[in-house]
Amino acid sequence: MSAMNKSYAGTGEHTGSLYAATANPSPERPALVGHQEADVCVIGAGFTGLSTALHLAEKGYSVAIIEGARVGWGASGRNGGQIVNGLNASLKKIGGQFGEDTARFVASLVTEGGDIIRERAATYAIDCDLKKGNILAAITPADMRELEARQKLWERYGITCQDILDRDGIRQHIKTDRYIGGQVDHKGGHIHPLNLALGEAAAIERLGGTIYEMSPVTSVDTTAARPVVQTATGQMTCKTLVICGNAYLGGVVPTLTWRVMPVTTQIMATRPLGEELANRLLPTDHCVEDIRYIPDYYRLSADKRLLIGGGSVYGGTSDLNIQNKLSRNLYKIFPELKDIQIDYSWSGNFALSFTRVPQMGRINDNTYFAHGYSGHGVTGTHTFGRILSEAIDGDLKRFDVFAGLPWYPFPGGRTFRVPYSVIGSWWYGLRDKLGV
Numbered sequence: 001m002s003a004m005n006k007s008y009a010g011t012g013e014h015t016g017s018l019y020a021a022t023a024n025p026s027p028e029r030p031a032l033v034g035h036q037e038a039d040v041c042v043i044g045a046g047f048t049g050l051s052t053a054l055h056l057a058e059k060g061y062s063v064a065i066i067e068g069a070r071v072g073w074g075a076s077g078r079n080g081g082q083i084v085n086g087l088n089a090s091l092k093k094i095g096g097q098f099g100e101d102t103a104r105f106v107a108s109l110v111t112e113g114g115d116i117i118r119e120r121a122a123t124y125a126i127d128c129d130l131k132k133g134n135i136l137a138a139i140t141p142a143d144m145r146e147l148e149a150r151q152k153l154w155e156r157y158g159i160t161c162q163d164i165l166d167r168d169g170i171r172q173h174i175k176t177d178r179y180i181g182g183q184v185d186h187k188g189g190h191i192h193p194l195n196l197a198l199g200e201a202a203a204i205e206r207l208g209g210t211i212y213e214m215s216p217v218t219s220v221d222t223t224a225a226r227p228v229v230q231t232a233t234g235q236m237t238c239k240t241l242v243i244c245g246n247a248y249l250g251g252v253v254p255t256l257t258w259r260v261m262p263v264t265t266q267i268m269a270t271r272p273l274g275e276e277l278a279n280r281l282l283p284t285d286h287c288v289e290d291i292r293y294i295p296d297y298y299r300l301s302a303d304k305r306l307l308i309g310g311g312s313v314y315g316g317t318s319d320l321n322i323q324n325k326l327s328r329n330l331y332k333i334f335p336e337l338k339d340i341q342i343d344y345s346w347s348g349n350f351a352l353s354f355t356r357v358p359q360m361g362r363i364n365d366n367t368y369f370a371h372g373y374s375g376h377g378v379t380g381t382h383t384f385g386r387i388l389s390e391a392i393d394g395d396l397k398r399f400d401v402f403a404g405l406p407w408y409p410f411p412g413g414r415t416f417r418v419p420y421s422v423i424g425s426w427w428y429g430l431r432d433k434l435g436v
Helices: 002-009 045-056 092-098 100-107 114-122 143-157 167-171 193-206 275-281 320-335 377-392 398-402 412-433
Strands: 034-043 063-066 132-136 162-165 179-191 208-213 217-221 230-231 234-243 260-270 285-289 297-301 307-313 342-353 361-362 366-372
Touching: 002 217, 034 045, 045 063, 045 132, 045 193, 045 366, 063 193, 063 230, 063 234, 092 100, 092 167, 092 208, 100 285, 100 398, 114 179, 114 377, 132 143, 132 167, 143 162, 143 179, 162 167, 162 285, 179 285, 260 320, 307 320, 320 342, 361 377, 361 398, 366 377, 377 398
Parallel strands: 034 063, 034 234, 063 208, 132 285, 234 366
Antiparallel strands: 132 179, 162 179, 217 230, 230 234, 260 307, 260 342, 285 297, 297 307, 361 366
16 A cells, blocks of 8 residues: 555656746645644645645644645646636536536536635735636537537526637637637636645645645544544544545545546646737637537746646556647647747646546545546635535535535446546547537
8 A cells, every 4th residue: 555655656746847847935844753633634735635724724623734745746736727617517417417406506616616716815925826717619619509508507507707709709818710719707717736735735834734745645544433544654643534635545545446537637838938929829818728528728827838738548647748749739729839849748647537526525424535526626626625624614514415416436347447438538539529
């Protein structure tokens, strides 16, 4: 078990991303050593764990986070940095699968995560390059019909922060001929995700919380009256345990291992484009994501580089040809960037759930978990962290809704979950190419 967790963290230092190269100063925190105690112990210093811990610290709880590598080492510090409202599963799909009451409940919180991020950045003066606005882009008439239906559905639930864009309208935001229209979300936006994570970690510590880094968890006892977390060099006993390892939890909690599947996605960053070119290509500085099953997503960094991500590799295997893979997509959008220098490229895992709806629940009475954001974790993690903190503090209303949703294993169980998902990815990718 300990070998598995050492493997997941590698050296434990941040990957060679643009985010790591431009991270704000942050201390190297000590490993867990000896026997420690806390009201609440959180496994994982990604957005879910940080959000949960910060909400609880604000309520006066004694909180400790145990992280196997560095703060924000996983998906929270490597992602596209886009504040996109909604879950991976659409409100239409959620309504059809879980009922209208559940869809209405989810609709009531789909913009909450972005609000939390903006509030955190303001309250704790977190310098994370926070910017406004995101675009969902349509490539085909079918895409456009989907966005128009989405707009009507969200308005029916009282969400009115979005506007439909025709071909001329989207060109006011993106200077490309690739799109026939789209939708602008005025409550979306983008951030430097690693700096947001580092800022949230510092806020937790200012409120009295403790964070242990480089401490991969080797075992967890959730059956005891007070859960116990074991690492190679220490042990944590707590009243309440929160498990937020997500795609990097490994097999340390067998009950959770097969609920989700690690999926690798890739990102690269160009050299700085300069003000003139950057402002010409993306004049409103909104982030962009198309609505294909396997989308392209891109935005400008603070120093005017173009970051673009996309693609997926099932089973958590890294893609060795990130630049070649993503450059083809980049040139379709902005042909003028052909042969532009790429300064950074990296990959990372996110946790996919079969229904594409995040999962939240309990293992026994005093151990909570949340995972499975399926590629839409920047906002979802912050919302789920708040809901977890509410539950731990005694308000179970919102927690019980998510905890009560059924979850489904990947067909074929352990043996066939990756092949099944690869076939599904291939099929929907083909539909994307055919425009159906």
